[in-house]
Structure formats: C-alpha cells, structure tokens
Amino acid sequence: MSELIRRFGTLLTTVAILLTAFWLLFLVIFPYLGLFEQSFRPYLPVDEIGGPNDFYSVNNYLSMFHNPTEINLLGLTFSVPIHLWVFFITILYSSITALAALLLCYPLAYYMAKVIPPKSLPTFLLLLVIPMWVSELLRAFAWFIILAFNGPLTIVLQDLHIITDPVRWVNGLGGYSGVVIGLVYAYILFMLFPVYNSMSSLDTNQLEAAEDLGARWWQTHWRVVVPHCKPGIASGSVTVFMLAAGSILVPTLVGSTRSRWFTEIIQQWMFESQDWNTGAAYAFVLLIVCTIFVTLMMRFFKVGLADIAK
Amino acid sequence: MTASVELRGVSMDFDKYRAVDDVSVKINPGEFFSFLGPSGCGKTTILRMVSGFIEPTKGQVLIGDQDMRGIGPNKRPTAMIFQNLALFPLMSVWENIAFGLEMRGVDKAARRAKAEELLTLVELPGVGDRYASQLSGGQRQRVAIARALAVEPQVMLLDEPLSALDLKLRQHMRSELRAIQKRTNVTFIYITHDQGEALAMSDRVAVMSRGKIQQVDVPQKIYNNPSNGFVASFVGENNKFTGTLGAISKGQGKFKTDAGEFAVTLGEGVTKDSKYRLYIRPEHVGFVAKPKAGGNAVPVTVEDVSFEGNFATVNLRDKTGRRLSAEVRNDPLNPPPAVGSKTNITFDQDKALVLLDSEASAYAEKD
Amino acid sequence: MQGKTSHLVLRIYSIVFLLYLLVPLAVMGGAAFNDSRFPSPLPWKGFTLRWFVDLFNDETMLQSALNTVIVGIFVVILAVPIGTAGAILVNSLKGRSRTLLYATMIAPVLTPGAVIGISTLLFWYKFNVPAGLHLSVLGQVSFIAAYVMLMVLARLQSFDPALEEAALDLGASHAQMLRRVLLPHLFPAVLAGAVLAFFQSVENFNTTQFTRGSSTTLTVYVGSKVRSGITPTINALAMIMITLTILGAIAYEIKRRRDAARMAALDAE
Numbered sequence: 001m002s003e004l005i006r007r008f009g010t011l012l013t014t015v016a017i018l019l020t021a022f023w024l025l026f027l028v029i030f031p032y033l034g035l036f037e038q039s040f041r042p043y044l045p046v047d048e049i050g051g052p053n054d055f056y057s058v059n060n061y062l063s064m065f066h067n068p069t070e071i072n073l074l075g076l077t078f079s080v081p082i083h084l085w086v087f088f089i090t091i092l093y094s095s096i097t098a099l100a101a102l103l104l105c106y107p108l109a110y111y112m113a114k115v116i117p118p119k120s121l122p123t124f125l126l127l128l129v130i131p132m133w134v135s136e137l138l139r140a141f142a143w144f145i146i147l148a149f150n151g152p153l154t155i156v157l158q159d160l161h162i163i164t165d166p167v168r169w170v171n172g173l174g175g176y177s178g179v180v181i182g183l184v185y186a187y188i189l190f191m192l193f194p195v196y197n198s199m200s201s202l203d204t205n206q207l208e209a210a211e212d213l214g215a216r217w218w219q220t221h222w223r224v225v226v227p228h229c230k231p232g233i234a235s236g237s238v239t240v241f242m243l244a245a246g247s248i249l250v251p252t253l254v255g256s257t258r259s260r261w262f263t264e265i266i267q268q269w270m271f272e273s274q275d276w277n278t279g280a281a282y283a284f285v286l287l288i289v290c291t292i293f294v295t296l297m298m299r300f301f302k303v304g305l306a307d308i309a310k
Numbered sequence: 311m312t313a314s315v316e317l318r319g320v321s322m323d324f325d326k327y328r329a330v331d332d333v334s335v336k337i338n339p340g341e342f343f344s345f346l347g348p349s350g351c352g353k354t355t356i357l358r359m360v361s362g363f364i365e366p367t368k369g370q371v372l373i374g375d376q377d378m379r380g381i382g383p384n385k386r387p388t389a390m391i392f393q394n395l396a397l398f399p400l401m402s403v404w405e406n407i408a409f410g411l412e413m414r415g416v417d418k419a420a421r422r423a424k425a426e427e428l429l430t431l432v433e434l435p436g437v438g439d440r441y442a443s444q445l446s447g448g449q450r451q452r453v454a455i456a457r458a459l460a461v462e463p464q465v466m467l468l469d470e471p472l473s474a475l476d477l478k479l480r481q482h483m484r485s486e487l488r489a490i491q492k493r494t495n496v497t498f499i500y501i502t503h504d505q506g507e508a509l510a511m512s513d514r515v516a517v518m519s520r521g522k523i524q525q526v527d528v529p530q531k532i533y534n535n536p537s538n539g540f541v542a543s544f545v546g547e548n549n550k551f552t553g554t555l556g557a558i559s560k561g562q563g564k565f566k567t568d569a570g571e572f573a574v575t576l577g578e579g580v581t582k583d584s585k586y587r588l589y590i591r592p593e594h595v596g597f598v599a600k601p602k603a604g605g606n607a608v609p610v611t612v613e614d615v616s617f618e619g620n621f622a623t624v625n626l627r628d629k630t631g632r633r634l635s636a637e638v639r640n641d642p643l644n645p646p647p648a649v650g651s652k653t654n655i656t657f658d659q660d661k662a663l664v665l666l667d668s669e670a671s672a673y674a675e676k677d
Numbered sequence: 678m679q680g681k682t683s684h685l686v687l688r689i690y691s692i693v694f695l696l697y698l699l700v701p702l703a704v705m706g707g708a709a710f711n712d713s714r715f716p717s718p719l720p721w722k723g724f725t726l727r728w729f730v731d732l733f734n735d736e737t738m739l740q741s742a743l744n745t746v747i748v749g750i751f752v753v754i755l756a757v758p759i760g761t762a763g764a765i766l767v768n769s770l771k772g773r774s775r776t777l778l779y780a781t782m783i784a785p786v787l788t789p790g791a792v793i794g795i796s797t798l799l800f801w802y803k804f805n806v807p808a809g810l811h812l813s814v815l816g817q818v819s820f821i822a823a824y825v826m827l828m829v830l831a832r833l834q835s836f837d838p839a840l841e842e843a844a845l846d847l848g849a850s851h852a853q854m855l856r857r858v859l860l861p862h863l864f865p866a867v868l869a870g871a872v873l874a875f876f877q878s879v880e881n882f883n884t885t886q887f888t889r890g891s892s893t894t895l896t897v898y899v900g901s902k903v904r905s906g907i908t909p910t911i912n913a914l915a916m917i918m919i920t921l922t923i924l925g926a927i928a929y930e931i932k933r934r935r936d937a938a939r940m941a942a943l944d945a946e
Contacts, residue, residue, distance in 0.1 A: 004769045007841070009851050016762035023759045024781055027819035031796035038799050108694050111687040122933060124691070126926050131698050133922045135880035137896050138915045141903060142701035145708060145717050145912075152704055155719040185701065217683065238787075246789025249882050253903055263791050263883075270887060276799060283792045294787060363842060384845045396839035400861050409857075410847035461847055 039281035043273075060281035083265055083282075090262040091289065093176050094244035097183040098237045101191040104184070105236070109192060110225070113199035114207070132189050139186045140250040147178050147254060168256070175258030182254035183244045190243060191236035198232025199225070234301035242290045262286060312339040312497050313374035313387060313464035315360060320369035322355050322521075329355045330366070331521035337499065337514075339374075339464075342491050344500040344508040347518035348544065353501040354469065356518075360499060361467050362386045373465060384413075389458035390467040394474075395450055397442040403453055404429070404438035410461035428456040432490070448479050455490065466491075468500045472507065484511055505545045509533060517541045537578045539667035542589045549595065549634045551588040555664065558582070565664055569628050572606045577665035585667045592623065592637035594661035597647055598654050607656045610634060612647050622646050626655065706919050709912035716909040728913040735910060741898040745879050748810055748817070748894060752878040755818045757871050760825025761863070767826070768833045783827070785820035790883025793819055798888050808890030816884040821877050825870035832866035 004013045040056045069082040080088075116124060131139060146153050147169040154166045170178030202225060210220040226233070244250075251261035266286070269279035315337040322330040330352040337343045345353040358364050359371055362383035371378045378386060389410075398406050405412075407428055408421035416424075422438075429435055432452035442450055451471060458466055468487075472480045488511050491498045502508050508515050509529040516526045517540070525537040536542035543550075553567030558576065565574040565588055572588070580586050601607030610626040617640075624646045626634040636655055638646045647653050707718035712725040732738060767778050785793060797816035798808055806812065836859065844854040882896045889897060899911055 004766075007769075007851060008765075008855065012855075016765055019759045019762040020766050023763065023819070023822055026800075027797070027815055027822075028781065028785055031793075031800035031819075034800045034803065035792070035796040104694070107687060107690050111691045115684050115687050116691070123930060124695075126930055127695055128698065130919075130922055130926055131702060133876060133925070134702060134915075134919055135896065137880065137882060137900055138705065138918065139701070141899075141911065141915065142705040144903065146701060146704055148715075148717065151717050152719045185697075188698075242787060242789065246791055246883065248791060248886065249900055252900070263789070266791055266795075267886075270795065276795070280795055280799060283789075283795045286789055287792045290787065290789060361846060363845075382845070383842070384848050384850060388846070390843070390846045392839045392843060394837070394839055396837060396843040398840060398843070398858060409844070409849075412857075413844075413848040413850075413853055457847070 035280050035284060038277055039284050041277055043275040043277045060278040061285065063278055064282070064285070086260045086265060087262050087285070089176070089260075090245055093173075093180055094183070094241050097180055097187070097244045098191070098240040100180070100184050101188045101240050102195070102233065102237060104188060105192040105195055109196040109199045109229075109232075110221075112196050113202065114204060128189065128192070136186050137249055140182050140253045143178070143182045143185055144253045147181065170254060170256040171258070175256040178254040178256055179251045179259050179261065182250040183247060186247070186250050187240045187243045190239045194232040194235040194239070195229055196232070198229035202228045230301045234297045238294050238297050241293055245290060246286065311387075311462065311464050312495050314339045314372075315343075315465055315497060315499060316370075316372040316375070317356070317359075318370045318372065320356070320359065320366045320371060322352070322359065322364065323367045329521055330359070332369070333521075333523055334369075335516055335523060335526055337497060339497055340495045342488065342498045342500065342511055342513045344502060344512040344515045345518055346502060346505060346508040346515050346545070348503055350520075351518040352521040353518050357390070357467050357469055357499065357501050360465070361388050361390050387464040388467055389461050389463035389465075391454050391458055391469060391471045393469045393471065395442075395454045395471075397450060397453060397457070399442055401441075402438065403434075403440050403442065403445070406442065406453060407438075407457045407460050409457065424460060425456070428460055431459070432456045447475055448483065451475070451483060452486075455487075459490075459494065459496075463496060465497045465499060468498060470502050473502075473504070480507075487511060509545070517544060519544070536589070536663070536665060539587055539589065539665045542663065542665055547592050547635065547637075549590045549592065551590075551632075553588060555580075555582050555586070562659065563664075565662070568630050569608045569632065570606075572662055573659040574662040574664045575660050577663050579666055580664055586664050587667050589663045589665055590657050590661060592635045593621075595634075595636040595655045595657050597636070597638075598656045601654045601656055605656055606659065606662060607654045608634070609652065609654050612649050612651050612653065615646050615649055702915075702919055705912055706916040708909050709916040711909065714908065716907055716912045728909040729916075731908065732910045732913040732917075737893070737898060738895075738910070738914070741893045741895045744810055744892055745895040748814055748885075749875045749878040751814045752817050752821055753871050753874045755814065756822040756825050756874045757867060759818065759822040760827075760870055760874075761829050761867060763822065763826040764829035764833055768830060783823050786823045788820070790820075790881065791887060794884040794887025797884070808888055810889060810892045810894070812888035812890070813881075813885045813894070816888045817878050817881055820884075821874045824877065825867075825874055828866045828870045828873065829863060832863050836862050 004016075008016075039060055040058065042055070042057065042059060064083045064087065065081045067082045068079045069085065071078045071080050071085060112121065112124065145151055148154075149168055150166050153169060154163070157163045158166075169181075172178075173180060206224055206228075207220060210224050215223070246263060247261070248263045248267065251259060251264060255261065262282070263286070266279050266282045269275050269282060273279075317333050317335050320330060320333045321328065333352075333356065345356060347353050355364070359366050360373070360378075362378065362381060362385075365379060373387060398409065401409070404422060404425040407425040408416075411421045411424060425438060426435075429438060432455055434449060434452050434456070437445065437449065437453075442453065445453065454471070471487075472483050475483060484507060487498075487500075500508070500511065509532065512529060514526060514528055515532050517524045517532060519540050525532060525541045527535075527537075532541065532545055536545065542548055551565070551567045551569065551572075553565050555576075556564035556566055556571070558564075561576050563574055563576060565572045567588065574588060577586075598607065608628050610628050612624060613627055614625040616623045616625070620640050622638045622640060624636045624638055626636065628634060634655065636646075638644075704718055705716075708716045709728055710724050710726070711718050711721055712723040712727070713720070763782055767775060767782065770778060793816050797812055797819070801812055801815070802808075840858055840862075841854055844858045845851075849857065879894075880896055881894075882900060885894050885897055886900075893901075895914075899914065902911060
C-alpha cells in the first residue's frame with residue numbers, strides 16, 4: 001500500500017480504496033450474506049418479523065422437495081418433487097446448450113485462428129460482434145418469431161416442399177427445443193471468443209509437426225489442438241452454462257407450454273407469492289450449483305481463476 | 311555542468327539477499343565509468359541507487375558531494391537510459407525528447423527548438439514528428455540519449471543500452487556514446503556484462519561479482535594486472551593451472567603443477583595459505599620447438615586451429631590431458647603449428663600470474 | 678491442416694455460421710415493415726411504416742427508453758471509476774491477497790443476474806430503501822464494474838513500468854507522470870469500459886427485473902409486452918437498434934481501415 005501512495009499520492013490511493021471497498025462490501029459481499037441469511041428465515045407478515053415465529057430453519061430450501069408430480073421417462077413413471085425436477089431439467093438443458101455451443105463454435109474458432117486470410121479477420125470479427133451489441137432480448141425475440149407456429153420457418157419449409165403441415169417447433173425435446181435453440185443462439189458468442197482466443201495462441205508449427213509425423217486431421221485435433229484450448233473451452237463452457245441456467249428472457253419467450261425454467265420459479269416466489277425468503281433460498285441454490293459447476297470445470301480442465309472471464 | 315558520484319560503504323539487502331555488499335567508490339566529474347560484471351553481480355542495483363529508485367540499506371550515495379538520501383529520482387541531477395529505452399509510445403519523438411522540459415514548465419516553442427537542437431546533436435535531424443515504433447533500434451537509442459541530455463543532467467546513467475543491438479551497430483554506437491560523453495563532459499556511469507564494451511569506452515572500470523567490487527582501475531590495468539582470479543577470468547581468456555607455491559621472494563616465486571614447475575609473478579594478497587591459481591593469457595603464449603633451459607615451457611599437442619580473422623586460436627592439450635589455448639596473430643609468413651603436431655608452449659614469468667581465488671570472488675567456470 | 682478442401686469446407690462453414698447469426702436479425706427487422714399484425718416477415722402482406730409510427734406514439738415505450746438511458750448513464754458514472762480503482766488496487770498487490778481480491782471482484786460476473794437482483798433488493802430493503810431504478814443501478818454496477826475492472830487491468834498489465842520510472846527520472850512529479858504517461862495509456866481501456874458499461878446496462882434484464890419496483894426499462898417493457906400483446910412495434914424497435922448497431926459497425930470499420938492505411942503510409946517513409 002505504501003507502494004501505491006508513493007506512486008499515486010495519498011489522496012488518490014484513499015479514493016481508490018474507498019471506491020473499491022464500497023463496491024465490494026455494499027454491492028457484493030453484504031448483499032450476498034444478507035441473501036444467505038434471509039433464505040433461512042420464514043416468510044412472515046411485517047409485524048411478526050423478529051418475534052417468536054422468526055427463527056432459522058431450512059424450510060425454505062425444503063419446499064423444493066414438496067409437491068411431487070408424475071414424470072414419464074423412457075416408459076417408466078417416477079414421482080418427483082416438481083421444483084426439483086425443474087431444477088434438474090434446467091441444469092441438464094443448460095449443459096446441453098453449452099455442449100451444442102462448443103460443437104458449433106469449435107470449427108469456426110479454428111477457421112478464424114488458422115485459416116482465414118489475416119486481412120479479412122477484423123471485418124469478420126466485426127460482423128460476428130453485431131449480434132452481441134443487439135441485446136439478448138432481441139436475440140431471443142428473433143427466434144420467437146422464427147419458431148412460431150405458422151411462422152417464417154414453417155412457411156419457408158412448406159414452400160420448399162420439405163414439410164406439408166405446420167410444426168410446433170418449440171415442442172421438441174420434451175417441450176424444450178425452443179428453449180435450447182434460443183439459448184444456444186443467445187450465448188454462442190460467449191463460447192466462440194474464449195475458444196478462439198485459446199486457439200490463436202496455438203503455434204501453427206505444432207500442427208505442421210503433427211502432420212509431418214503422420215497424424216490424420218482428427219488425431220491432430222484431439223491430441224494437439226483440443227488440449228491446448230482447454231482454458232478457452234473451460235471458460236466458454238462455464239460462461240454459457242451459467243448464462244443459460246440463469247437466463248430468464250429466453251426460456252420465457254421461446255418456451256412452450258410444457259417448459260419451465262428454474263429462474264421462472266424464482267420469479268414466481270418473488271413476485272407472485274411475494275415470498276422473498278423462499279425466493280432467496282432458491283436463488284441461493286442456483287448460485288451454489290453454478291459455483292460447483294465452475295469449480296468442477298476448473299479442476300477438470302486444470303485452469304485457474306484468471307483464465308475465466310473475457 | 312558535471313558532478314562527482316561517490317558511494318560510501320553502500321549495501322543493499324532485499325529481505326535476506328544481499329545484492330550489494332559494502333561498496334565504496336568515487337567517480338570523478340566528467341569521467342566515463344563502467345561497472346562490469348555478470349548478471350546478478352549488483353551493478354543494476356547500484357545504478358538504481360544512484361538514480362534514486364531505491365535507497366541503500368546502509369551507506370551513503372553522494373552526488374556532487376551532496377548526500378542523496380531521501381531525494382527522489384525526479385529531484386536528482388541524474389538522467390537514465392533504460393535497457394529497453396522506455397520511450398513513451400504515445401508521444402512523438404520530439405515530445406519524448408522535450409518531456410523533461412515540459413515537466414519544468416518550459417513553453418512549447420522553446421521545447422520544440424531544444425528538441426530539434428538535440429536531434430541534430432545525435433545526428434537524427436527531421437524525425438521529430440515520427441513515433442518511436444517507426445524508428446530503427448539505433449535511431450531509438452539516439453532518441454533516448456537526446457531525451458536524457460535535454461534535462462542537462464550532471465550524471466548520465468546507462469543500463470546496458472547496447473545489448474539489444476546487432477554487432478556492427480553496437481560497435482558504431484560505442485564510439486558515438488564515447489564522443490557524446492567527451493563533447494558534453496557529463497559524468498557517465500555505464501553498466502554492462504560485455505567486457506569489450508567496458509574496456510573500449512571507459513576511463514575507469516569497476517569489476518563486480520556477487521555484490522562486491524573486485525577491482526577498480528583503468529582498462530589497461532584491469533586487463534594486464536587483474537587483482538584476482540575472478541577479474542582475470544571475467545575479462546579476457548586464460549589458461550589456468552592449479553598447483554602449489556614454492557619459494558617466494560619480492561612478488562615472484564616458483565609454482566609447482568602437474569605440468570611442470572614455473573617461474574611466476576604473484577598477484578595482490580597471495581600467500582602460501584590462500585587459495586590461488588595460475589593464469590596465463592593465450593596471447594602471451596608462444597611456440598618453440600626446443601624450450602630454453604630454466605624457462606617456462608609445457609610440451610603440448612595441437613588439437614585444433616580456429617581462424618578468427620585477425621588472429622587464430624590454437625587449442626592444445628598437455629600430457630595430462632589439460633586443455634590449453636594460444637592466440638596467434640594472423641601472419642601468413644608465420645602460420646600456427648599444424649593440427650596434430652607436437653611442440654612446446656612458452657611464456658614469460660611476468661605474464662604468469664598467480665592470483666587469489668577466494669570464495670566471494672569465485673567465477674563459475676566449466677573446465 | 679492438410680489440403681485445400683478442408684480450408685474450403687471451413688470457409689463455407691464460416692459463412693453459414695455468419696448467416697446463422699445474422700439472418701434471424703434480418704427476419705426480425707423485416708417483420709417491422711410487414712403490414713401484418715403478427716410479427717413475421719412471412720407471409721408478406723405489404724410494406725408499411727405504421728409500426729414505426731405506433732412505436733413513437735407509445736408513451737410507456739418512450740418513458741422506458743428514457744429510464745434506460747438514465748440508468749445507463751448512472752451506471753457508467755459509477756462503474757467506470759470503481760472498476761478503474763479496483764484494477765489499480767489489484768494490480769498493486771501480489772500473491773494470495775491479489776488472488777483473493779481478484780476473485781471477490783469477478784464473483785458478480787459469475788453470479789446469475791437474478792441472484793444479484795434479489796440480493797440487492799433484500800439488502801437495501803433492510804435500510805428501508807424501496808425497490809426502484811436506483812436499486813437497478815446499484816445491482817448492475819456490482820457486476821458491470823467488474824467488466825470495467827477487467828478491461829483496465831489488462832491494459833495496466835501491458836504498461837511498461839520503465840515508462841513510469843523514465844518519467845520520474847526526467848523530473849516529473851507523480852501527478853505529472855499519471856497525467857502524461859499512465860492515464861493516456863489507460864484511456865482506451867477506460868473508454869472502451871465506459872461504452873461496454875453503457876450497453877451492458879441497456880440490455881440488462883435479469884438484475885433490473887428484480888430491482889426495478891414499478892418503473893420499467895426498455896428491455897423489461899419489451900420483454901413483458903411479448904408475453905401479453907405483441908405487435909410489430911417491437912420489431913420496429915429492433916429494426917432501429919439493429920440499424921444503429923450496423924451503422925456503428927460500419928463507422929468503426931471505416932475508421933479502422935483509414936488508420937491502418939495511414940500507419941502503412943508512414944512506415945513506408
């Protein structure tokens with residue numbers, strides 16, 4: 001700290017510390033702690049707060065286990081608490097989204113890093129970035145239009161005589177096809193840039209060496225390119241997963257009647273039931289799972305915290 | 311204006327590590343003074359102490375007889391040329407040069423004029439409006455020098471400025487720097503690990519190792535009269551023999567090795583109980599078919615002759631398998647002995663130096 | 678990689694990918710001109726500008742747009758100094774304390790927006806601060822400052838410390854050094870951070886949704902409209918935003934090419 005004062009002067013250093021402290025304490029740490037604390041307290045009318053009925057319990061978390069419902073899976077019937085099931089589905093489809101994004105982005109990242117003529121690269125990047133600036137809402141809305149019953153996709157395919165009757169595109173995958181398509185489109189660039197970043201640091205000589213030693217292209221990729229890109233892949237997967245799991249707009253807009261997303265349930269608790277405590281508990285569960293996912297990915301891919309994020 | 315620089319009992323500790331150990335030296339005003347040594351010897355630390363970026367843990371740094379303790383780098387009458395030059399990338403060349411003047415509140419027209427003047431001095435007229443990234447390495451060097459000269463320092467500090475340049479340019483810049491120093495009469499403190507540079511440019515050289523000064527002297531004495539084994543090894547090439555001292559008298563004596571007994575000259579502080587070695591420079595080694603009786607001679611076989619331009623290095627082995635080398639001037643009328651031939655090398659007593667090899671001055675060598 | 682065929686395949690793939698990204702936007706924009714109640718360019722029922730007219734007559738839409746801009750400005754005012762300060766602080770630390778501070782700073786980036794919104798709402802409620810756009814600002818700043826921090830930090834790390842020493846050595850005071858050497862170096866990142874902060878704020882939904890109380894921002898309003906009664910006014914809005922983005926992109930590209938040509942000409946001298 002004395003180092004800072006020496007370089008910047010006392011006034012500036014104090015200002016910097018105060019600003020950062022305000023940010024981290026009042027906008028991050030205390031609110032999260034408050035969230036944590038609130039999630040253990042029951043939902044009470046105002047005058048009962050602090051009174052005998054206000055005690056700590058895990059009830060709010062346990063309400064995830066209430067209300068069992070029947071799920072048909074592969075011909076077998078299970079009885080699962082509805083909220084738990086939705087939570088599971090959210091995690092599942094978020095992972096699928098991340099995987100789909102990865103598979104779609106990988107060839108393009110490779111193209112951008114190794115194949116594209118260097119003069120075209122800045123223009124290409126610019127074109128890619130346009131959807132990002134256009135806002136997530138509009139990205140979701142675009143697919144709302146495309147996938148609508150009797151919407152453009154149906155009409156085009158009918159004109160090409162590929163299908164005859166209109167299709168409910170959003171009803172595939174148990175009702176989640178629309179959601180997954182929307183999520184992939186919304187967040188795909190968050191996978192592309194980290195993976196591209198990793199790829200561009202790959203020494204082309206390594207690829208040539210592999211080819212020289214007789215490797216076929218899939219072997220080169222699996223043994224040379226993919227291991228090198230682990231940080232980018234991890235970073236992209238984590239980002240896409242978390243954005244998908246925490247997404248509200250996309251599942252609402254492009255969902256079908258049968259789809260429910262965990263964040264929608266949080267919204268219900270917060271605004272329809274006005275039960276902020278249980279909403280807090282559910283939000284916390286979402287946070288925990290995301291943290292676990294991040295940690296697992298970091299361990300699995302052996303990347304550090306600094307590699308994740310832009 | 312020029313000033314002297316003095317270090318009195320200066321030590322620098324970084325936690326447990328002593329980078330500079332009790333160094334005292336006085337540099338005269340207008341002198342071109344070099345600190346020469348391998349990486350980690352402490353020379354960079356000394357430069358940073360003189361410039362004011364660090365304060366010594368012990369001892370005093372005086373510039374112009376004034377104690378500099380507590381005076382920051384922006385208040386000292388010094389200017390530094392950094393190893394990577396540190397030209398400001400977002401400013402044009404003339405703005406770089408005029409930066410020091412800008413800091414003093416000199417107005418724009420005057421600054422620009424001074425910058426142009428200095429560009430002419432370093433032989434770079436007309437590049438004022440370019441940016442550093444558009445200049446070559448040698449040109450950037452000169453801009454860095456101009457920038458430092460603009461603040462009219464009393465002491466100029468140069469941190470291995472030529473190490474990034476290629477050979478021909480380096481040699482050219484050596485004479486350039488020397489010329490500028492003579493013209494401006496500013497005290498130059500130059501640090502380098504390149505002995506050729508230090509010897510060629512300096513009025514005096516301080517050879518350093520492991521934080522301690524090994525010898526301070528004019529270049530000729532550093533080369534011809536090294537005070538210990540480290541200096542002898544670091545500066546120039548050597549043939550080395552381990553052995554035992556016999557009779558000593560008046561700085562000369564007998565030295566017994568497995569290759570024979572030689573008449574030698576003793577270096578500073580050498581006694582029978584100290585650790586020592588015999589050093590003979592390759593250019594002081596001659597060839598003789600039949601050695602004189604009583605003179606220093608070693609029978610050798612010629613292994614390899616390496617033509618280096620204006621001289622040739624002859625690699626030899628004595629009968630114990632020890633590697634030796636001789637340096638022979640390129641004279642077509644007097645070629646070096648043929649590869650594989652057997653002959654004798656000979657050397658004079660006053661060129662056979664037995665020097666101290668203490669722990670602190672040991673220079674790691676591969677034999 | 679071997680062979681020109683694989684390169685060709687990849688090239689085709691890249692074009693398909695670009696189309697995949699851009700065609701949906703075109704569809705959305707196209708619907709803004711279709712004289713059809715349902716937002717879709719097909720079936721095409723005739724060219725019209727009435728949705729744009731409706732857009733500008735929509736009071737709530739205009740109010741939300743205003744709110745969005747105000748929130749965005751406040752977010753920039755807060756997030757840019759905070760992020761810059763954070764970057765400077767974290768860069769001056771080493772080892773464990775640095776990692777810890779860094780991790781705390783990027784935690785909000787890794788947190789779902791809903792969680793940020795809820796925690797902000799609950800926290801300030803304890804101080805009897807009601808929900809509203811001011812809370813949206815605070816919630817957004819918590820993670821947008823982190824983005825600014827990351828951008829400034831990257832730029833800081835590319836700063837050659839010798840430049841700072843050179844400035845001091847030539848007689849600059851600390852303030853002069855900051856003004857003439859460090860801040861100009863940081864400026865591109867700070868500017869980019871400000872732009873990024875503004876746009877991140879404008880398009881934010883999750884955090885804003887939970888903290889806004891009864892006010893709306895553009896994103897929230899449009900989001901809610903889609904569930905209730907859609908008309909292609911939303912497409913008109915989308916069309917405007919897409920056009921602005923493309924214009925911005927074109928302007929940027931022109932500037933980039935001009936700068937590159939200028940640099941090349943200077944180098945050739």
